[in-house]
Amino acid sequence: MSTVDLMQTPSSDPAVILRYRDRQYAADLIGAAILEFDFFSFIDQHAGISFDNLCSHFEWQTRPADVLLTLCRASGFIANESDGGIVLTSVGREFLTSDSQWFLGPYYQPIADSPVRKDFVSILRTGKPANWQAKSDGADWHESMKDETFARSFTDLMNCRGIAFGQKLAAAVSDQIAGHQHMLDVGGGSGIYSSTMVTRHPHLRATVLEQSPVDEIARKEIDRLGLSDQVHVHSADMFRDPWPTDVDVVLLSNLLHDWDVAEAQQIVNKAREALPVGGLIIIHGAIINAEKTGPLPVAEYSSLLMNITQGKCYSVSEYGDFLRPHGFELHPYRDTTGDRGFLTATKC
Numbered sequence: 001m002s003t004v005d006l007m008q009t010p011s012s013d014p015a016v017i018l019r020y021r022d023r024q025y026a027a028d029l030i031g032a033a034i035l036e037f038d039f040f041s042f043i044d045q046h047a048g049i050s051f052d053n054l055c056s057h058f059e060w061q062t063r064p065a066d067v068l069l070t071l072c073r074a075s076g077f078i079a080n081e082s083d084g085g086i087v088l089t090s091v092g093r094e095f096l097t098s099d100s101q102w103f104l105g106p107y108y109q110p111i112a113d114s115p116v117r118k119d120f121v122s123i124l125r126t127g128k129p130a131n132w133q134a135k136s137d138g139a140d141w142h143e144s145m146k147d148e149t150f151a152r153s154f155t156d157l158m159n160c161r162g163i164a165f166g167q168k169l170a171a172a173v174s175d176q177i178a179g180h181q182h183m184l185d186v187g188g189g190s191g192i193y194s195s196t197m198v199t200r201h202p203h204l205r206a207t208v209l210e211q212s213p214v215d216e217i218a219r220k221e222i223d224r225l226g227l228s229d230q231v232h233v234h235s236a237d238m239f240r241d242p243w244p245t246d247v248d249v250v251l252l253s254n255l256l257h258d259w260d261v262a263e264a265q266q267i268v269n270k271a272r273e274a275l276p277v278g279g280l281i282i283i284h285g286a287i288i289n290a291e292k293t294g295p296l297p298v299a300e301y302s303s304l305l306m307n308i309t310q311g312k313c314y315s316v317s318e319y320g321d322f323l324r325p326h327g328f329e330l331h332p333y334r335d336t337t338g339d340r341g342f343l344t345a346t347k348c
């Protein structure tokens with residue numbers, strides 16, 4: 001394993017490298033819409049249909065249907081009228097409706113039998129995530145994270161991107177974090193976001209709240225970086241157990257997007273309870289714009305998350321709904337690197 005120098009920051013943006021992986025499932029979701037549901041022909045015949053009526057017709061659940069529609073909007077296949085009604089764009093009508101002479105459905109036929117495409121059909125109907133990467137042991141991603149070998153491999157995956165993401169985030173929140181002392185990094189994985197934050201802001205200490213076995217992985221990683229004095233690991237279940245309360249910043253990095261609305265709201269409510277008035281919540285990850293028209297790389301990544309977890313990439317307005325009515329003042333969304341960004345909010 002290479003030596004890590006968290007003081008050194010990258011000069012380039014890894015977006016292109018990440019996008020190959022982040023968009024891996026998007027073709028299968030579009031393939032499901034075309035091949036299984038002839039979705040675009042239906043929209044053509046029912047121009048202006050509402051989201052709810054669309055879901056009723058196809059018997060789709062809200063979460064996966066929203067991810068599909070966001071992907072179609074971000075791709076420029078559909079648009080929303082001012083009353084929210086869904087219509088096709090020119091490219092959608094000309095190339096994606098089955099009675100058009102330019103219909104490109106047969107181009108997707110080779111992936112008709114892809115397990116991921118088939119999974120999407122059942123996720124749209126049931127709302128339940130598929131097994132992680134079609135593993136046959138029946139465990140979804142959330143359950144798999146309790147397995148030592150899987151947790152190690154997946155934490156490595158998150159850690160490698162987290163070095164640059166964490167460094168950019170730490171730099172971007174400098175003004176907001178200056179007067180704060182103790183950050184709670186909920187579901188913090190290897191602790192890389194805490195490690196990069198305290199390296200950039202040495203006045204700060206951090207606590208990583210993690211479940212077993214990731215908690216032990218985090219302890220070892222933080223120790224390897226020589227940061228055990230500033231970053232501690234608190235072993236707990238974020239839903240069932242109490243959170244430390246002597247904190248004035250809560251970081252939720254790539255966390256809410258793993259969960260459906262009820263669980264995500266539960267996490268935000270626990271963050272509110274943990275923070276004093278004036279405390280800061282930071283939500284970091286891949287975030288859809290307020291209009292749900294993009295960015296395309298985030299809409300593509302959302303199809304992967306929707307397939308393997310109980311969540312999706314939420315939009316700026318959906319995060320506003322989690323925060324504003326629950327006692328937070330929201331600050332504007334900001335980009336960092338690699339199609340990621342963050343929102344902050346202050347507890348009122």
Ligand SMILES: C[S@@+](CC[C@H](N)C(=O)[O-])C[C@H]1O[C@@H](n2cnc3c(N)ncnc32)[C@H](O)[C@@H]1O
Nearest residue numbers: 158187188189210211214236237238239253254
């Ligand atoms: C997608 S990862 C994000 C890790 C890190 N925050 C990042 O940005 O890379 C979600 C993390 O939440 C943790 N997690 C999931 N359920 C949890 C629970 N009930 N209690 C504590 N941590 C949990 C997982 O172990 C995992 O490390």
